[in-house]
Amino acid sequence: MSGQANDTMGAPGPLVFPLPTESADSFGALLIGTFLGVMLYGMAMHQLYRYNHLYPKDGLWLKALVYTTMALETAHVVLTMHLCYVYIVTDFLEPALKLFSIESGKLLPLFSGLIIFVSQLFFAVRVYTIGPQYQVFTLMTILLLAAELGFFIVATFFIFTASNFEAFHQQHVWLISAGTGIAMGTDLLLTALLAYGLHFSRAMRRSIDGTKALDIIIAYGINTGLLSSIFAIAAFVVVFPFEDYLVPTCMFILSTRLYANTLLGALNTRPSKMLRGVVGVSEARLFGRTTDVTQATGTAVDSLRMNPSYAGSLPSTVIRFKSMEGPVTSTDGL
Template sequence: MPLHANAISSSTPPDPLPKLAALDNTFGALLLGTYGSLLLFGLTAHQTYRYFHLYPQDGRILKSLVTTVMIAETLTSIFCMHICYHYLVKSYSKPQALQFGIWSIDVYPLVTGISMVISQSFFARRIWLVAPRFRLVVVVAGILCLAEIGFFLTGSVKAFIIPTFQQYEEFQWLVSAGSTMAVTADTLLTAVLIIVLHKSRTGIRRTDSMIDVMIMYAVNTGLLTGVFNLLSMLFVRAAH
């Protein structure tokens, strides 16, 4: 018998890897979501570049708002990548590590909430300036935004205190409540903005065409965001 065959037959077989739990509807879903969010992050970075290139005359407040949103979105993408790397690469073959939260996943709800509130404040300010009779709606949306950031902040604090995902399940409603506040605020602000723009029609084709474009922009940036937030919340509830 050849020497190498004897060596192979006498060698000790490697220890089997521990059996891993199915990750399709947990970290697998997070990984797919991260892929999609990184594509959208690229679009956000491109839009930010075009904004500063095309509108250098805008005021400092608006430029600061855009910069802050870009920073928040960058942090969100970094956190998502860190979460995926920690659980799916660094903790590979360590099933016990999948039970515990890490700082990036704990702070993620708060950073996401901050990004949402900043974006919503832009639309709220626009309605406040161009439609004074709807300022009460803006106030209501502002209260919802404060409640939203409060729920997300509490959810992040609880995540740092509670070590395991299983123990955190009873506080998952905090994140769901924050998402509900975000969806409601988005819907209110978008609906009012569409109403204001629709009533601004003059009958002149060129002007009305511009208004139609603005309405489509409001739907794409406000209503669609709210729809995806709602779907995200429903998927989280369905997973539990």
């Protein structure tokens, strides 16, 4: 009996490592942000597939912009997944582990800044094409984007050279806040300019009476980057109340992932001559299509020959042709 009791008392029990509540909340925010970010990345990949299918003849500069953005998004997704794996699996029992002590965490600000800079160049060019009076605003937005990227690059440098997280947080964390604030301001400026131009475009005025209010709101949200602006504001607001940076990282992940989705969403909502068939002259110039509009729409001309009465009701700067999905109204390159 005593031997059995000694054996029972000598058996090792399970090791219990209590996790602080604040750490559990931080890990949960990081995990949720990563999961949602992967979902948004999947949506962006689907939009990239549609873009390649619908617009194979886009200009080289625009394709380079799209593929560069998606390459950066892919790297960003890998970094966030590695960050989750380190925090929750390999170094779960390291209470002193900080965001910027992990290599993937150190690179997140840099890749976020690059994604914002590259994707927002498209909307800056859109502002440029609205009219000559907007060229000053285009230059302003490009300078702001360059400043935003500069802050994130400098912040990344200090992250790698700082002795520890506390030293960086006390001396240089304002660089990330400044970069985020500039990105937010640039988003709002571009959204306001594009919304103004879209509202006063001829095509929008022609179609607004026959379009549902929800469709108009969706069109504005996609084509002006409104959604990414909202999340950029949220990311900027949550920087200050938290010191561990895992909770703000959740918002940064979502905000960064929306830039690629917004870019591809705006590109894919352009009229496609392959499926819906509206090609505007200004749109052909905006998106790098150097081919003459008449040559680029040979199939459209053939369709118009079969139905000449359909062409009489069209504006002079727009060529439409029928399809299974019906005609789509052009937005004059916006």
